[in-house]
Amino acid sequence: MSNLSELTLEQAEEIREDFEDLEGTELIIHTDEALSCEVEHVAISPFSREDCEIFLESYNANNNPTEALAAYKGTGYDVIIIARLQNNDIIIQRIREYIEANGVRYNFPD
Numbered sequence: 001m002s003n004l005s006e007l008t009l010e011q012a013e014e015i016r017e018d019f020e021d022l023e024g025t026e027l028i029i030h031t032d033e034a035l036s037c038e039v040e041h042v043a044i045s046p047f048s049r050e051d052c053e054i055f056l057e058s059y060n061a062n063n064n065p066t067e068a069l070a071a072y073k074g075t076g077y078d079v080i081i082i083a084r085l086q087n088n089d090i091i092i093q094r095i096r097e098y099i100e101a102n103g104v105r106y107n108f109p110d
Contacts, residue, residue, distance in 0.1 A: 006078070007047070007079070011077070012078065014109045019081075022042055022081060023040065025039050029083070036085075037084055037091055038083060039082070039083045040082050040090075041082045042080075043065035044069055044078075045077065045080045046077065046078070047074070047076035047078045051074055058071060078094055080093065
């Protein structure tokens, strides 16, 4: 699977289930510096950046990824980790970035 390919809803759900144990755990995300945060949700999101930004605005309003995804009418999905920094800001990491950054061995569903 290429690094930037869209997922079907079924593939995204399978991946989300495989990683949902991350919820409630601490996560270190390396940007310019190492950021410590707590994982709130492993969530299915729209694939495109624009649609994902709309999804995140909705998520910020209600903290419910299922409700936030309900308005999306597209067909391309991704799985993201939604985490909260100590200053209460939200940070996201796409599951592919998490896998690569943490050396996780994972076979994506076909």
